[in-house]
Amino acid sequence: DQQVKQNSPSLSVQEGRISILNCDYTNSMFDYFLWYKKYPAEGPTFLISISSIKDKNEDGRFTVFLNKSAKHLSLHIVPSQPGDSAVYFCAASEDSTGTYKYIFGTGTRLKVLA
Amino acid sequence: GAGVSQSPRYKVAKRGQDVALRCDPISGHVSLFWYQQALGQGPEFLTYFQNEAQLDKSGLPSDRFFAERPEGSVSTLKIQRTQQEDSAVYLCASSLRDRGHEQYFGPGTRLTVT
Numbered sequence: 001d002q003q004v005k006q007n008s009p010s011l012s013v014q015e016g017r018i019s020i021l022n023c024d025y026t027n028s029m030f031d032y033f034l035w036y037k038k039y040p041a042e043g044p045t046f047l048i049s050i051s052s053i054k055d056k057n058e059d060g061r062f063t064v065f066l067n068k069s070a071k072h073l074s075l076h077i078v079p080s081q082p083g084d085s086a087v088y089f090c091a092a093s094e095d096s097t098g099t100y101k102y103i104f105g106t107g108t109r110l111k112v113l114a
Numbered sequence: 115g116a117g118v119s120q121s122p123r124y125k126v127a128k129r130g131q132d133v134a135l136r137c138d139p140i141s142g143h144v145s146l147f148w149y150q151q152a153l154g155q156g157p158e159f160l161t162y163f164q165n166e167a168q169l170d171k172s173g174l175p176s177d178r179f180f181a182e183r184p185e186g187s188v189s190t191l192k193i194q195r196t197q198q199e200d201s202a203v204y205l206c207a208s209s210l211r212d213r214g215h216e217q218y219f220g221p222g223t224r225l226t227v228t
Contacts, residue, residue: 034215043205043207043219043221043222044157044205045219046216046217049215049216089156093215099162100214100217101162101170102149104157106154106156
């Protein structure tokens with residue numbers, strides 16, 4: 001049973017436009033969410049995170065929105081740049097376990113067209 | 115400073131062979147995680163160490179998988195009697211205990227079992 005879902009395997013966006021990547025989760029106990037970016041042959045790199053006590057977190061061109069009632073989060077990239085082309089993973093964790101292990105989605109491949 | 119390193123980067127094993135995968139975490143990072151990433155999937159949690167203590171091994175798929183971190187720094191993931199379904203990228207991540215949410219990933223070891 002997939003607890004974190006990224007239903008769009010791929011997304012293409014023109015340079016300069018907004019990229020919106022979506023993620024849904026089923027476990028209401030999740031209380032911390034993260035986005036990771038992955039280039040080929042490299043490990044995932046941390047991008048941005050959000051605690052369940054917030055509904056928005058912004059860092060430069062990247063903003064993450066959390067809708068707890070819908071169990072949905074999204075990552076907005078504005079403006080999109082060709083260097084943003086990568087696979088983006090949504091991840092969730094449950095602090096109460098004390099482990100901070102992540103549950104990852106299957107990823108969305110973003111292609112930013114020049 | 116140096117990031118998380120993993121060796122070997124690529125490993126080909128014949129079915130039934132034992133393999134050992136090494137992870138060198140960032141110096142001073144207390145927490146260490148192993149994940150398995152199958153083709154087209156997101157990383158899946160295998161096991162977690164805090165210093166030398168293995169606090170969570172709930173993700174290890176079978177008793178053929180064994181992980182250790184005897185001195186609280188370098189960790190080894192061992193897979194005995196490898197099977198084709200073990201083919202995947204094995205990712206190691208480390209984090210500071212008090213910033214456990216931000217995990218830093220290594221580049222992974224790609225294991226192919228033939």
